[in-house]
Amino acid sequence: MSAARLPLLFSIAFMACSQLTNGLLAPALPQMAVHFSVEEHLVQSLILCFILGLGLSQLVYGPLADSFGRRRIFWWGQSIFLSGNMLTFFGLNSLYLLMLGVLIQGLGAGSNQILARCLISDSYRGLELKHGFAWLGMAASVIPVIGPVVGGLVTAYWGWHYLFFIIGSAVSILMMMAAKWLPETQTELGSPLQFKRVMRDYFNLALNPHFIAYSCLSWIASIGLMYMISSAPFVLQHDFGLSADSYGLVMIIPAAGLALGSAFTRRYNGRWSELQVIALASTLPFLATLILLLRGNELSWVVLAMSLISASVGSIYPISQSGLFGLFPSQAGTVSALSGTSQMTLTALAVGLLTSILLPSTNGMAVIFTVMGLCLMLAMVIQVMKVRPLAV
Secondary structure (H helix, E strand, C coil), X not given: CCCCCHHHHHHHHHHHHHHHHHHHHHHHHHHHHHHHCCCHHHHHHHXXXXXXXXXXXXXXXXXXXXXXXXXXXXXXXXXXXXXXXXXXXXXXXXXXXXXXXXXXXXXXXXXHHHHHHHHHHHHCCCHHHHHHHHHHHHHCCHHHHHHHHHHHHHHHHCCHHHHHHHHHHHHHHHHHHHHHHCCCCCCCCCCCCCHHHHHHHHHHHHHCHHHHHHHHHHHHHHHHHXXXXXXXXXXXXXXXXXXXXXXXXXXXXXXXXXXXXXXXXXHCECCECHHHHHHHHHHHHHHHHHHHHXXXXXXXXXXXXXXXXXXHHHHHHHHHHHHHHHHCHHHHHHHHHHHHHHHHHHHHHHHHHHHHHCCCCHHXXXXXXXXXXXXXXXXXXXXXXXXXXXXX
């Protein structure tokens, strides 16, 4: 295994494991609602609990990773994740105990999000940095593709209870691989952890217009994507009569849009400016909305609309991440923590509010996709007029 490729390969593995819970659970949400005899938005809260834990924990892992190194933070995070995974087995007949277990899983998985970005930031510079995040975006799309397929098959033939065994097994395998091959990519440990310094760094970053400009892109894209992911099982299984395993197979198509979007950004990097790619990405939600309004009663067209959203998010992700880490290479852990926390926390709160207001439907998706497109265009205009951090 090439030493130069190890950071990228482990970044991909970390990002994939941090997405595993959402990917596997999504097809099972309708069956879980029946099992617990609750309304749909309550079982959707499982995904939101995981995202919330994933986001909040990164504020802690970022500074710790800079002060104590990448490997040590990995082991701390996985230990917390497995503790949450064990708790889920006691919550198979209690939704609220299950939510707590999934929340703790998210608190542990936050370390994977931090380390996935830090390993690339530590190891690559310039064009290689942007290519690294593009590859990460494409490879991280494997779980959105494989996760619903596996989750659907397991739910259909064995039951959703076994999903948590698969999640725990995957993390255990990752830990065995890391014990043998995970490199310590941080060449020099940061200064000892000081609360005041950490808060000052976060405050300065939060007010930095360049940080805000690139972070806004990931915030908008994440909210649109996660609303789609949490609503899709109910729309496709209830409105179109798909079974859990059929849902998983159908979702391969929109999930692949993430990889296609990232591949587009990587391939045309240099030929298209960042601003041009974002402009194209902001038009896709409007096209998806038009499709849903005109052909929202046909499965193939609904899947196409979701694929366009995935492609939009996939093309934005490498630009947002490479922009952030390219501007702040010496603060990789802190940047990763604040950007990840703000993205995940805002996503959990926004999607939680939206799912309680809008019932899962193609019309609900159309509304959110329209808002997503408008916000992307507004963010682009503000960046050009006020901040100008993007390559034009």
